Amino acid sequence: MTAIFYISAAIAVVATFLTITRVNVVHSLLYFICSLLATGVMFFVLGATFVAALVVIINAGAIMVLFVFVIMMLNVGPQSADQERARLRPHVWIGPGLLSLLLLIELVYSLGRYHTGVTSGQTVGPQQVGTALFGPYLLAVELASMLLLAGLLGAYHLGRGVMTFMDRKP
Amino acid sequence: MHSVGISLLIVFVVLACILGVASGLIWLERRLLALWQDRYGPNRVGPFGLLQVLADIIKILMKEDWIPPFADKPVFVIAPAITVITTLLSFSVIVFAPGITVVDLGIGVLLFLAMSSLGVYSLVLAGWSSDNKYSLLGGLRAAAQMLSYELFVGLSLMGVVMLAGSFRIADIVEAQRGLWFCGPQFVGFVIFFIAGLAETHRLPLDLPEADNELVAGYHSEYSGMKFGLFFLGEYIGITLISAMIATFFFGGWLGPVLPGLLWFIIKTFFFICLFIALRAALPRPRYDQLMSVSWKWILPLALLNLLVTGAILVSRTT
Numbered sequence: 001m002t003a004i005f006y007i008s009a010a011i012a013v014v015a016t017f018l019t020i021t022r023v024n025v026v027h028s029l030l031y032f033i034c035s036l037l038a039t040g041v042m043f044f045v046l047g048a049t050f051v052a053a054l055v056v057i058i059n060a061g062a063i064m065v066l067f068v069f070v071i072m073m074l075n076v077g078p079q080s081a082d083q084e085r086a087r088l089r090p091h092v093w094i095g096p097g098l099l100s101l102l103l104l105i106e107l108v109y110s111l112g113r114y115h116t117g118v119t120s121g122q123t124v125g126p127q128q129v130g131t132a133l134f135g136p137y138l139l140a141v142e143l144a145s146m147l148l149l150a151g152l153l154g155a156y157h158l159g160r161g162v163m164t165f166m167d168r169k170p
Numbered sequence: 171m172h173s174v175g176i177s178l179l180i181v182f183v184v185l186a187c188i189l190g191v192a193s194g195l196i197w198l199e200r201r202l203l204a205l206w207q208d209r210y211g212p213n214r215v216g217p218f219g220l221l222q223v224l225a226d227i228i229k230i231l232m233k234e235d236w237i238p239p240f241a242d243k244p245v246f247v248i249a250p251a252i253t254v255i256t257t258l259l260s261f262s263v264i265v266f267a268p269g270i271t272v273v274d275l276g277i278g279v280l281l282f283l284a285m286s287s288l289g290v291y292s293l294v295l296a297g298w299s300s301d302n303k304y305s306l307l308g309g310l311r312a313a314a315q316m317l318s319y320e321l322f323v324g325l326s327l328m329g330v331v332m333l334a335g336s337f338r339i340a341d342i343v344e345a346q347r348g349l350w351f352c353g354p355q356f357v358g359f360v361i362f363f364i365a366g367l368a369e370t371h372r373l374p375l376d377l378p379e380a381d382n383e384l385v386a387g388y389h390s391e392y393s394g395m396k397f398g399l400f401f402l403g404e405y406i407g408i409t410l411i412s413a414m415i416a417t418f419f420f421g422g423w424l425g426p427v428l429p430g431l432l433w434f435i436i437k438t439f440f441f442i443c444l445f446i447a448l449r450a451a452l453p454r455p456r457y458d459q460l461m462s463v464s465w466k467w468i469l470p471l472a473l474l475n476l477l478v479t480g481a482i483l484v485s486r487t488t
Contacts, residue, residue, distance in 0.1 A: 024242075026242075026245065026295075026298060027245075030245070030295075033291070049275075049276060049277045050277060050280070052277075053277045053280035053281060053283075053284055054280075056284035056287070056288065057280065057283050057284045057287050057324075060284075060287075060288065061283075061284060061287025061288055061290070061320070062287060062317060062320070065287075065290050065291070065294065065313055065316075065317050066317065068291070068294055068295075068298070068313065069294070069310065069313040069314065069317070072294070072297070072298050072306060072309060072310055072313070073310065123276065125276055125277075126276075126277065126280075126337055
């Protein structure tokens with residue numbers, strides 16, 4: 001199982017890197033979906049089967065489909081690939097690279113100090129996740145639902161605006 | 171838990187059965203449709219025309235496997251494989267009879283939902299990579315339709331999960347020993363049936379391919395065995411949804427006298443025939459009708475069903 005974890009972790013890292021460097025938007029999205037699936041496998045191997053299923057259903061299966069849908073609606077032509085290629089010049093990488101390097105140093109430091117890489121290996125089922133979410137983390141769940149409600153209202157408002165705009169046309 | 175040998179045997183027997191059933195369905199559908207439309211259907215190759223499928227397979231394999239020069243080649247090639255792989259993977263959690271299953275997963279229902287949500291990519295990517303207006307329209311329709319109805323597949327199953335108290339498919343079937351869930355979860359059953367029809371994008375809900383408006387929708391540019399894979403994926407999908415209806419709402423392998431496996435096959439076969447009958451009987455709705463029905467009627471109904479089921483369960487335990 002350890003080998004599977006490291007293989008999927010490596011796939012996730014490579015796929016995420018390719019997500020950033022691909023110039024074709026749909027190809028980057030495909031690599032990102034691949035990275036999400038690899039994350040799902042990692043959760044599964046660690047025993048968090050419920051979380052693994054949710055990553056696949058919600059992140060890879062629903063949110064990314066919406067992304068692909070929007071990109072298909074925009075129907076970007078080959079000129080967008082040229083634009084993207086122009087944006088991926090080396091000097092653009094310096095800022096994000098430095099910030100990521102700082103994060104990496106922090107991560108390595110904390111890993112060396114706290115030895116958090118060990119899990120119990122027990123399977124965490126849906127019931128345990130549910131009792132944890134609606135027990136000690138109830139406030140976080142409520143806040144997240146408020147955020148979703150705000151997003152829903154915002155989307156409704158935008159959609160309504162478009163409708164009146166179209167109605168105004170003769 | 172089985173030994174490795176028995177598990178491998180189950181895997182290959184299940185795989186062979188599913189592929190056999192899916193290709194046999196092509197013959198069955200053509201014969202049944204012909205019967206209902208008062209004509210013969212394929213009856214020349216072999217007894218009752220049974221070898222027609224073999225002839226079709228030989229023909230489709232001999233055809234030129236053409237990739238349009240303007241298509242996005244790698245995506246064009248993987249798209250048809252995705253639908254077959256995801257639907258076949260869903261079969262791994264189905265319990266055909268006590269002990270006859272590929273993997274007895276604690277999150278079986280969720281794996282089925284995950285695989286059906288990944289199946290959307292097949293159509294969407296096929297539509298996009300073909301670089302053809304009709305295909306793109308088909309892909310867009312597929313994305314919106316399947317994303318919406320996937321939600322109802324999940325919501326309608328949550329009532330079943332609440333009654334059974336488990337995501338494990340074997341537990342869900344065992345919980346139906348007294349009463350099949352099609353009784354207490356009748357609304358859930360109807361929603362699951364409609365959503366399953368939309369998920370497999372079968373007539374009457376085959377808007378992504380809608381022949382008379384979009385040529386052949388998302389697979390307009392496909393030929394040879396790549397087209398065959400879409401076809402195969404669709405028929406595996408019908409078998410999957412029928413097997414899932416039998417498992418979740420009609421007690422899976424449970425039934426008197428006959429052995430469990432036979433009951434499961436009979437129930438699944440009944441729903442497959444019902445799917446084919448729907449194709450023969452119903453016209454295709456307009457796309458905006460399909461979408462507005464889903465969000466304005468089915469979503470509130472599914473949520474109400476969940477609320478009532480939850481309330482009854484809570485009142486019973488306290």
